[in-house]
Amino acid sequence: MATPRSKAGTKGVPRQHRQQQILAAATEEFGTRGYAAASLAAVADRVGVTKTLLHQYFGTKEDLYLACLVPVGDRLLDTIRTAMGRDGATAHTPLRVLQSIFTALEGQREAWFVLYDTSLPAGGAAARRAAEYWSAIDDLAADGTADLLRAAGSGDPLDADALMYVWRDLVATLVRWWIKHPDQSPEAMTRRCARLFAAAAALTPGPAGPPEPLG
Amino acid sequence: MATPRSKAGTKGVPRQHRQQQILAAATEEFGTRGYAAASLAAVADRVGVTKTLLHQYFGTKEDLYLACLVPVGDRLLDTIRTAMGRDGATAHTPLRVLQSIFTALEGQREAWFVLYDTSLPAGGAAARRAAEYWSAIDDLAADGTADLLRAAGSGDPLDADALMYVWRDLVATLVRWWIKHPDQSPEAMTRRCARLFAAAAALTPGPAGPPEPLG
DNA sequence: TAAGTAATTTACCGCAAGGTAAGTTCCGCA
DNA sequence: TGCGGAACTTACCTTGCGGTAAATTACTTA
Numbered sequence: 001m002a003t004p005r006s007k008a009g010t011k012g013v014p015r016q017h018r019q020q021q022i023l024a025a026a027t028e029e030f031g032t033r034g035y036a037a038a039s040l041a042a043v044a045d046r047v048g049v050t051k052t053l054l055h056q057y058f059g060t061k062e063d064l065y066l067a068c069l070v071p072v073g074d075r076l077l078d079t080i081r082t083a084m085g086r087d088g089a090t091a092h093t094p095l096r097v098l099q100s101i102f103t104a105l106e107g108q109r110e111a112w113f114v115l116y117d118t119s120l121p122a123g124g125a126a127a128r129r130a131a132e133y134w135s136a137i138d139d140l141a142a143d144g145t146a147d148l149l150r151a152a153g154s155g156d157p158l159d160a161d162a163l164m165y166v167w168r169d170l171v172a173t174l175v176r177w178w179i180k181h182p183d184q185s186p187e188a189m190t191r192r193c194a195r196l197f198a199a200a201a202a203l204t205p206g207p208a209g210p211p212e213p214l215g
Numbered sequence: 216m217a218t219p220r221s222k223a224g225t226k227g228v229p230r231q232h233r234q235q236q237i238l239a240a241a242t243e244e245f246g247t248r249g250y251a252a253a254s255l256a257a258v259a260d261r262v263g264v265t266k267t268l269l270h271q272y273f274g275t276k277e278d279l280y281l282a283c284l285v286p287v288g289d290r291l292l293d294t295i296r297t298a299m300g301r302d303g304a305t306a307h308t309p310l311r312v313l314q315s316i317f318t319a320l321e322g323q324r325e326a327w328f329v330l331y332d333t334s335l336p337a338g339g340a341a342a343r344r345a346a347e348y349w350s351a352i353d354d355l356a357a358d359g360t361a362d363l364l365r366a367a368g369s370g371d372p373l374d375a376d377a378l379m380y381v382w383r384d385l386v387a388t389l390v391r392w393w394i395k396h397p398d399q400s401p402e403a404m405t406r407r408c409a410r411l412f413a414a415a416a417a418l419t420p421g422p423a424g425p426p427e428p429l430g
Numbered sequence: 431t432a433a434g435t436a437a438t439t440t441a442c443c444g445c446a447a448g449g450t451a452a453g454t455t456c457c458g459c460a
Numbered sequence: 461t462g463c464g465g466a467a468c469t470t471a472c473c474t475t476g477c478g479g480t481a482a483a484t485t486a487c488t489t490a
Contacts, residue, residue: 005454005455006453006454006455006468006469006470007454007455007468007469007470008453008454008455008456008467008468008469008470009454009455009456009467009468009469010455010456010457010466010467010468011455011456011467011468012456012457012467013467013468014466014467015466015467018467018468033334034249034252034334036251036252037249037251037252037334039446039447039448040447040448040449041446041447041448049468049469050468050469050470051447051448051449052449052450052468052469052470053467053468053469055448055449055450056467056468060448060449061447061448061449091418091419119248119249119252148414148418149414151417151418152413152414152415152417152418153414153417154410154414156407156410158396158407159407159410159411159414161392162389162392162407162411163411163414163415165388165391165392166385166388166389166392166411169384169385169387169388169391170381170384170385170388172384173380173381173384173385173388174377174381176380176384177376177377177380177381181373192371192373192374192377195369195371195374196374196377196378196381197419198367198419199363199364199367199368199369199374199378200367200378200415200416200419201415201416201419202366202367202368203306203363203366203367204306204412204413204415204416220484220485221438221439221440221483221484221485222438222439222440222484222485224437224438224439224484224485224486224487225436225437225438225485225486225487226437226438226485226486227437227486227487228437228438229436229437230436230437233437233438254476254477254478255477255478255479256476256477256478264438264439265438265439265440266477266478266479267438267439267440267479267480268437268438268439270478270479270480271437271438275478275479276477276478276479
């Protein structure tokens with residue numbers, strides 16, 4: 001054996017296991033900093049490995065991002081689909097969807113933001129794939145919000161678009177708050193959301209336009 | 216005159232005017248890309264000027280960011296303060312605040328995101344200043360949401376924190392949607408928000424906990 | 431018309447990040 | 461015991477960015 005002159009050489013970690021470690025670290029890094037601000041060196045450091053290994057296992061930065069994105073996107077899309085069920089949305093649907101998202105995200109909460117990264121290289125494969133997930137999820141959300149808006153009596157298509165937009169960002173917001181409160185279980189989060197919805201509904205003025213002259 | 220060998224030299228634009236141009240471009244760039252992803256070269260290009268000039272007029276990147284932040288922060292803080300008035304929040308307060316924000320932001324909608332940039336260099340003067348604005352605005356929002364939550368019957372402090380968090384991000388979301396629909400006037404946005412609030416309230420299940428077993 | 435100053439660029443430095451080629455160590459196995 | 465492949469690093473290249481010193485052009489005024 002005799003005093004290794006270099007730190008190179010295997011550490012006995014099989015490739016598959018290492019890849020899993022890297023994916024976990026990269027997902028967290030991409031999720032918290034965003035694609036552009038995330039650095040491969042940081043991911044490598046976190047795993048205790050060199051940048052080069054990431055490239056050998058996953059290719060370019062964008063490839064690594066894709067490797068993080070796909071499982072997360074598939075998992076979330078699937079979970080939301082089943083939570084929405086086959087029939088139109090009811091008043092219970094939002095909470096059911098939230099609960100399913102919280103559950104799917106437990107253990108890797110930052111993953112949500114991997115899906116909705118805004119700093120991806122324009123025109124790249126990553127951006128294209130992420131856009132596919134968005135539109136798939138947005139379609140589901142659009143169905144739901146449209147159902148609900150119709151039930152509430154509004155037909156304005158821009159209203160529907162805005163409501164979908166708000167709903168999508170609301171999910172992101174709740175997940176962000178959740179990340180800041182790591183002790184909260186998915187179930188506790190769901191219950192909290194239910195309370196918040198109820199509170200918000202209770203304090204909103206009537207269905208007519210602005211309640212004041214708004215000067 | 217005789218064929219200038221270099222493009223250096225004044226273009227006849229007075230310093231103050233140039234500074235205004237730079238501030239506008241930088242605010243937009245910081246607001247859309249975020250501090251970390253924003254590049255000084257891009258700002259300079261937009262103005263039709265060299266990177267160096269930005270440094271000579273504003274100092275470092277962080278200094279330039281600060282020069283963008285301060286007027287925006289002051290304007291928004293002021294507008295929100297007066298919109299909230301002296302007495303506690305009522306059900307009309309959220310819409311009044313939104314309207315005041317939309318109005319203050321018209322002509323430079325991305326400015327909102329300059330205020331809430333998450334990629335500032337930690338420990339720097341910019342981050343400190345931005346944090347001051349946050350906490351000032353958050354204090355106002357906390358007062359408001361606390362008033363409203365109390366009226367709705369919830370006393371959980373974490374609920375209050377989450378609601379404030381949601382409210383703050385809701386504003387950001389609405390502004391973001393607004394940016395994607397440039398033709399919408401501040402008044403139209405306010406009316407739309409009123410409709411959305413009403414719709415959301417109408418379709419939310421009762422004030423008790425989750426309406427289903429949530430399996 | 432020459433001096434002085436304001437506005438602006440050119441040309442550079444250092445650094446960090448993504449990315450690659452080639453080498454080094456360790457383990458299983460004939 | 462020695463060979464082959466798997467796991468991992470060293471050393472390097474390139475690019476883009478923040479940042480600075482020095483030069484260059486144009487406007488003003490005595």
